[in-house]
Amino acid sequence: MSTGSIQNTVSSSEALFQLNRDVAANQLQTYRSNNEPVLMTSLSGMPIGDKVYSLTAGSRGPILLQDACLLDELGQFNEEKIPERCSYAKGTGVFGFFQCTTDIGSTLTRAHFLNTRNKQTPIAIRFSRFSSELGSSDTIRDIRGMAIKFYTDCGNFDLICNHLPVFFIRDPILYPSLVHSQKRNPVTNLFDYDAYWDFLTLRPETTHCLVLLYSHRGIPNGYRYMNGYSVNTYKFLSDDDNISYVRFHIKSNQGISSIDPTKALVLAGLDSDYATRDLYNTICINKELPSWTVCVQQMNEQEMKNSSYDPFDTTKIWPKTYYPLIALGTITLNRLPTNHFAEIEQLAFSPANLVPGIELSQDKMLQARIFAYSDAQRYRLGKNYAQLPVNRPLNPIANNHRNGSMCLNNQNGAPTYFPNSFHGATTSYRFKESIYPIEGGNIARYECSNEQDEFSQAKTFYRQILSPDERIMLARNLSKSLVLTQQFICKRAIENFSNVDQDLANDIEHFLNLQRPTKMEDCSVQTDLERKI
Incomplete structure (x- = not known):
């Protein structure tokens, strides 16, 4: 066989091999096809002549301290990982847009991105598993997270959702114990069946979530085929200063699909990244982009006061018979991250990120999360995590915060105090929070739900x-x-x-x-x- 024939055979075999691989498996091949080779440099941009051998005194001599290339390589490697999230550690993310489709105007909320028909708002979305660790399987029975960052004209709105409409607990003081009971035993470093069920059975309010989790809904068939629920209750403020309470529902337009437990066990061994791979390949092929319909359930002030159960209880749903879904718009995912670490692992969410027209309610879990999430991001990413490109809002930032590790925007020479006379950041009464009365009573540690109806x-x-x-x-x-x-x-x-x-x-x-x-x-x-x- 001639050399030309051999080369043609090899090329044909390689082409056939590439065809039999999915898009995600061919990522490096795709990069090579679209890019030219580049010259390697140091962190400061100096071209590097040799990155295979360390600098030594003779062929068998000791390594020299002056080998800056080696020191940079080892130093950067030591710190290229950041602490994983305490919960929702395993996950993936995608980008897209939200398009408002409602005609309700500002009668429901003054948040422009939700009340302006056909307005498009960029979003980032991260899917995850609640009790997961990095490297765990996508097909384990667990609550799935769906966190959405809306990059609105008035700042970022972070909506944190789960794939089940209720949560295990309703008082945030129990959250660390809930997470600890589902993590590894500190002595054996193994999952502890006794700890898991001991905690859950000692708190009967977990029963509703458990029944949902261990039903057929417990293992979604990838992230495209599941809904998202805010679980927490938010407050909407209209242009007329009318207050209403809402829960968000993110309804999958692909429908709901779950995996049989036997198949899930097989997939856990064969492809632990099943859901991640499915999402990547679906969007990369670019035929049918995944989408969801964003809806809310609404409850007015009087309905909240007259409710037979606590509407801020995260272990309870709002019956759709009384509080039907109101469609606000559609989420469409159309762009994969160019670098998972930069755009997804450093993607930081917090329920404290609100916009005018959306406020916090008396929901105790939500109120505690506004501290817990922001504090976790400062631990994981540093004081200036909000300045990272993927976390920056679209509108300019002006405040009194300065300096700190990895500060990317020190706001030039603007005054660092308020009030001031030199055109520094100022406030506007147009964006003041709503006023609402609080119940009188004694300061005490109250049970969140008085009726004790857990079942x-x-x-x-x-x-x-x-x-x-x-x-x-x-x-x-x-x-x-x-x-x-x-x-x-x-x-x-x-x-x-x-x-x-x-x-x-x-x-x-x-x-x-x-x-x-x-x-x-x-x-x-x-x-x-x-x-x-």
């Missing part, structure tokens, strides 16, 4: 939403997770679920009995991955 909404979901087959699946999924906990914890869990429905408790106990070993030698260890799925 009625979970009961409605179980009896009216789930089919008979889905109820059996729920019981089986719960039993798989409960089987390796201690008997007294199992008993407490079954008692909690009996308050949802006695049939559910009976089915869980039935499946537990099938899985428990009858002899000591029959006892086998279930893996952490199997429990979570």
Whole structure:
């Protein structure tokens, strides 16, 4: 065979190989096709002549301290990682836009990006898993996060959503304990079944979220096929200063799809980045861009006061029968990050980032998050994290904050104090917060919900939403997770679920009995991955 024939054969084989690979796998090949080679430089821009060998005194001599190239290489490597998020660590992100489609004008909110028909607002969105660690699987049973940054004309609005409409707890003082119970045991460095279920069963308000999580909704088929729910309650302020309370619903236009637990277990071993890969390839192919419809449920002041349950309770939903969805616009994702670390890992969210027309409500979880998120970003990224390109708002920044590590915008020579007489940053009464009365009473540590009704909404979901087959699946999924906990914890869990429905408790106990070993030698260890799925 001639040399030319061999080269043609190799080229054909390579082309066939590339065709059989997905878009994400071909990222480096795509880069090579679109770029020319570049000259390597130091951090200061000096061209580098050799990056293969260290500078030594003779071929077997010691390394020299003057090898700045080596020192930079090692020093930069040591600090190229930043602390992972305490929760929602594993995730991916994409960019796109929100387009307002409503005609409601400013009667609902004075936030322009939500009340101006056809107005487009750039967004960044990050999908994640609640109890994940970096490197964990995308197909483990867990709450998924959907955090959206709207780059509006009046600053950034950060909307933090989950794929389930309720959360485990409603008082923020329990949040660190919730996260700790789902992390590794500090002695064994393994997932602790007893800690997980002990905490959850000691707090009956977690039951509603648990029933949703262990149903077929617990493992979404990638990020495109799930909804997002704010869970927290926000306050809308109209141009007429009317106040209403809202919860956001981000409805997938692709529909809702979940993964069977058996398939999820296989995927966890074969492709731990299943959801990330699906999102990347879908957008890169650029045929059908993922989209969601942004809606809100609205409750006026009187309805809030007359509600039979606490509307700020994050373990409760607002029934759509009484508070129907109001569509505001559509989110479309159309751009992948050019660098995951710069644009996604350094993407920083905080519920404290609000815009005129959207305010905080009395939601205790939301109020605590405005500190917790911002403080976490200062720890992860530094004092000036908001100045990073992906976190910067579109409108100019003017305030009294200066200096600090990695300061990118020190606002030139503007005055650093307020008030001042030299054209420094000033305020406008047009953007003052709304005024609302507070309830009188004693300062104390109050239970967030007075009626202590932890099970009625979970009961409605179980009896009216789930089919008979889905109820059996729920019981089986719960039993798989409960089987390796201690008997007294199992008993407490079954008692909690009996308050949802006695049939559910009976089915869980039935499946537990099938899985428990009858002899000591029959006892086998279930893996952490199997429990979570």
